[in-house]
Amino acid sequence: MCGIVGLHLKDETAHQPLGTHLAAMLDCMTTRGPDSAGIALYGAPPHTGGQRYSLRLPDEADAAEVARRAAAVLGAEVTVESTRPDGAVLVADGAADAVSAAILEAEADTVVVGYGHAIEIFKDVGSPREICERYGIAGRSAYQGVGHTRMATESAVTTDGSHPFSPAADLALVHNGSFSNYRTVRRKLEREGVRCVTDNDSEVCAQFIAWHMSRGADLEDALRMVLKELDGFYTLLVATADEFAVLRDSFACKPAVLAETDTYVAFGSEFHALASLPGIGSARVFEPMPEEIHVWRRGGCV
Amino acid sequence: MTVAEAVLDCGDLSTREINQRLRELPDGTAVRILEPWGRHNLAVGLTNRLDVRIEGDAGYFIGGLGDGPDVTVDGFVGWSVAENLMSGTVRVRGNASECAGASAHGGLLVVEGDASSRAGISLKGGTIVVAGDVGHMSGFMAQAGTVLVGGNAGHALGDSLYETVIYVAGHIASLGSDARVEALTDDDVRVVSDLVKTAGFDHVDPENVTRVASAKQLYNFDALKGQHY
Numbered sequence: 001m002c003g004i005v006g007l008h009l010k011d012e013t014a015h016q017p018l019g020t021h022l023a024a025m026l027d028c029m030t031t032r033g034p035d036s037a038g039i040a041l042y043g044a045p046p047h048t049g050g051q052r053y054s055l056r057l058p059d060e061a062d063a064a065e066v067a068r069r070a071a072a073v074l075g076a077e078v079t080v081e082s083t084r085p086d087g088a089v090l091v092a093d094g095a096a097d098a099v100s101a102a103i104l105e106a107e108a109d110t111v112v113v114g115y116g117h118a119i120e121i122f123k124d125v126g127s128p129r130e131i132c133e134r135y136g137i138a139g140r141s142a143y144q145g146v147g148h149t150r151m152a153t154e155s156a157v158t159t160d161g162s163h164p165f166s167p168a169a170d171l172a173l174v175h176n177g178s179f180s181n182y183r184t185v186r187r188k189l190e191r192e193g194v195r196c197v198t199d200n201d202s203e204v205c206a207q208f209i210a211w212h213m214s215r216g217a218d219l220e221d222a223l224r225m226v227l228k229e230l231d232g233f234y235t236l237l238v239a240t241a242d243e244f245a246v247l248r249d250s251f252a253c254k255p256a257v258l259a260e261t262d263t264y265v266a267f268g269s270e271f272h273a274l275a276s277l278p279g280i281g282s283a284r285v286f287e288p289m290p291e292e293i294h295v296w297r298r299g300g301c302v
Numbered sequence: 303m304t305v306a307e308a309v310l311d312c313g314d315l316s317t318r319e320i321n322q323r324l325r326e327l328p329d330g331t332a333v334r335i336l337e338p339w340g341r342h343n344l345a346v347g348l349t350n351r352l353d354v355r356i357e358g359d360a361g362y363f364i365g366g367l368g369d370g371p372d373v374t375v376d377g378f379v380g381w382s383v384a385e386n387l388m389s390g391t392v393r394v395r396g397n398a399s400e401c402a403g404a405s406a407h408g409g410l411l412v413v414e415g416d417a418s419s420r421a422g423i424s425l426k427g428g429t430i431v432v433a434g435d436v437g438h439m440s441g442f443m444a445q446a447g448t449v450l451v452g453g454n455a456g457h458a459l460g461d462s463l464y465e466t467v468i469y470v471a472g473h474i475a476s477l478g479s480d481a482r483v484e485a486l487t488d489d490d491v492r493v494v495s496d497l498v499k500t501a502g503f504d505h506v507d508p509e510n511v512t513r514v515a516s517a518k519q520l521y522n523f524d525a526l527k528g529q530h531y
Contacts, residue, residue, distance in 0.1 A: 251439075252400070252419055255381065271380060272340030272361055285359075285378070287399060287418060290438065 002163075002176040003029025003149035004256075006237045006267035007277075008244035008296050012143040014263045019140035021277060023132040025266075026147040028273040030128050032176075033149030036162035037131045038123030040172035040239065041142035045117040046081060050093035051169065053103060054121040056086045056111040056159065063088035069106035074099060085134050086159075089120055096169060111160065116170030118143075118241045123162045143298070146239050146267075148174035154182075155199040165206035170241035173209065175202035176269055177233035177254045185230060205230055209238060223247045223293050237267050242298040252290040259283040265296045305353075306331040313337045317344065324348055324371075340380065345373045351390075365392035368409065384411040387428050400437070403430040406447065412501045419456065422449045425466050431501040439478065441468045441514075450497045452506045463516035469494050470514065471506045480520040484513045 005025035007018055015021060019041065026037060046052055057066060063080045067090050071078040078092040078099070087110070092099045100112050114121035122135040128149045132138060148163035155161045164172035179185075182201040185208055189196070194211050196203050205226060212222040219240055226236070226247065233253040238245045246267060248256055259266045259274045261283045268274045271285065288294050308331055310320050321343070324333060329351040335344060342361035345354045345368070352371040356364065359377035369388035378396035387406040394402075397415035404420070406428025413421075413430075419437030422430045425444035431452070438456035441449055444466030454472035461478020468481075469490070477483070486509070494508035 252437075255399070257380075270340060270342075270361060271359060271378075272342070275339035275359075290419075 001032050001151045003032030003269045003273070004147070004174045004176050004235060004237050004267065005029055005269070005273050006144070006146040006174070006239070006244065008144040008239075008265045009263065010265065010296075011263040015278060016141045017139055018142040018145055019132075019137040022142075022145045022147050023129075023137040024276050025268060025273045026128045026132060026137075026149060028276070029147075029149045029269055032269055033151045034127060035152055035157045036123070036125040036150045036159065037128040037148060038121065038150075038162045038164050038174075039132070039135075039137055039145060039147040040114065040119055040121045040164045040166065041137075041140055041145045042118040042170070042239065042241065043120065043140075043142045046091040048079065048091055050091045051096065051099070051115050051117050052081060052120055053090045053092065053099065053115045054113040054119070055088050055090060055103065056113055057088060057107060058109040061087075061107050061110070063090070066090070066103065066107045066110065070099075070102045073105045074102035078102070084122070086122075086124060114164070114166030114172065116166075116241060119166065119170045119172060121164060121166055121172065123164070124159055125157055125162065144239060144244055146172050146174050146237050146244075154178050154201040158198075160198045161200045163202060165200070165203045167203070167207045168210035168213065170239075171206070171210055171213070172239045173202065173206040174237045175205060176235045177249065179205060179230050179232035179234065181231040201232070205234070205236070219243050219245050220293050220295055227291055235269070243295055244297075245293065245295040246288050247293050248288055248290050250290050252287075256288050257285065258288060258294065259285045308333045309336065310334070311336045312339065312341050312344075317341060320344060321346060321348075324352060324354065325350065327352055329370075338377070342380065345371065359396070364394075365390075368392065378415070383413075384409070384428075387411060397434075398432075402432070403428055403449075406430070410500065416453065422447075422466070422468075425449065429497070431497050431503070433501070433503055433505070435472070438475075441466060441481075442478065444468075448493065448497070450494060450501075450506070450511070452503055460514045460516070462520055463514070464521060465516070467493075468514040469497075469511040471511050474512060474514070477514065480517050481514050482517040484515050486511065486513050 067078045081089040163174045179201040182204040209222040235254040235256045332353045335356045338358045338360040340361045347367040348371045349369045354373040356375045361380040365373040366385040374393045382401040384392040387409040389409045391410045393412040398417045400418045402417040402421040403411040413432040416434035421436040421440040423442045425447040427446040433452040435453035441460040445464040449468040451470045455474045457475045458478035460481030
């Protein structure tokens with residue numbers, strides 16, 4: 001069992017700070033996943049340009065020093081946008097592979113949790129409420145966010161094993177369920193040069209989607225390929241910089257509730273996660289059908 | 303005779319407190335449960351003859367294990383409403399999510415909207431009446447009891463059925479393994495007429511429903527030697 005929540009604003013000025021709502025929704029899903037949690041928030045790009053890198057740093061590391069060393073390796077500017085209890089968000093221009101390599105060279109034990117123009121990722125072990133408090137989620141503005149509460153089944157309870165998984169720029173995947181053939185899919189991806197960094201089944205799915213999108217598929221196509229090639233139980237909530245998508249497996253084994261109003265689309269594994277949202281009483285509440293791909297895009301539903 | 307009344311507010315009480323208070327109420331009490339907002343496990347395991355009205359949308363397992371009360375939900379419910387119902391009624395004025403009436407041994411579940419997949423899974427003698435549609439794999443391995451679907455049925459209806467009979471007023475997307483359509487008898491028409499009347503529906507013509515029952519090719523109660531049904 002795991003819990004998933006998500007909030008995508010159609011009116012990006014309404015309901016801010018979005019983190020307040022997402023933190024309450026996540027707290028509500030603690031019963032479904034008490035061991036670890038994570039959140040991806042999508043906000044305005046860095047005002048200096050470039051991409052954000054959400055980093056988990058070793059305890060003794062100094063973010064400014066890591067940025068300085070990474071800049072020296074990269075030969076380009078790397079700045080600290082913010083620091084947080086587990087590390088920092090650095091901003092840099094240039095190819096993500098090169099920036100990530102420079103960061104890892106600057107501080108070998110760093111984990112790049114995610115990167116992109118819009119995304120910032122927070123994940124940790126412990127109760128969802130504590131994690132939201134630790135990272136000040138409730139005060140953070142965003143135009144969309146996804147969150148996950150984990151009850152681990154397929155791999156250990158670690159920060160690396162918690163969701164969201166974000167193997168490509170601005171991509172975030174949260175998953176409720178378990179994949180049964182993920183080792184086979186992982187071997188196929190490895191042959192294509194894709195390297196999974198954890199033992200987690202959900203990471204394989206995220207890498208699978210990222211790989212298809214890197215080869216030109218749009219998010220819907222990539223999700224259709226999940227239906228074809230990944231076997232198991234899943235409700236997936238997948239976000240990109242401008243998309244918010246939901247997919248359930250062929251049997252709809254795992255729960256999913258969507259609520260849509262004029263100003264937002266909200267997702268919850270259970271309805272009561274949505275119950276505190278403004279205007280929920282008059283929202284269109286529905287459960288997606290098996291194998292249906294629902295996608296909302298910034299600026300209108302397609 | 304005056305009817306005793308009680309009001310329980312989910313905003314003030316935990317689910318456990320609500321169920322404990324319900325359990326302590328005398329037979330015949332009319333109880334209003336306010337502000338459920340998707341709360342799970344309300345009015346579960348009650349054996350007293352209450353009239354429980356849940357005023358809003360509720361969560362999982364509403365009215366489950368009931369053996370006496372009449373529970374009405376003025377809204378939609380999550381998974382497994384009236385699961386393992388023994389007697390009494392559960393009426394949902396909105397839609398029900400998956401596994402509505404799962405394993406119900408007795409009593410009556412009425413869903414005035416649609417029910418999602420696996421409605422009536424493993425039904426063991428209860429009665430389920432859905433005004434609208436039911437989702438895929440409804441009636442899966444249902445052993446006894448009756449299901450009436452006022453709308454359409456999803457894929458794999460009645461897969462691995464035993465003695466449960468399913469009536470469908472609308473279209474059936476597909477039958478599951480070992481389920482078959484059978485001719486409607488006068489008894490069937492009487493059963494459906496009673497169900498329609500009890501549920502208060504006016505959109506189902508008892509003479510124009512499809513009867514689905516077990517073809518009994520997979521039906522086997524002798525898997526263990528000496529076991530008889």
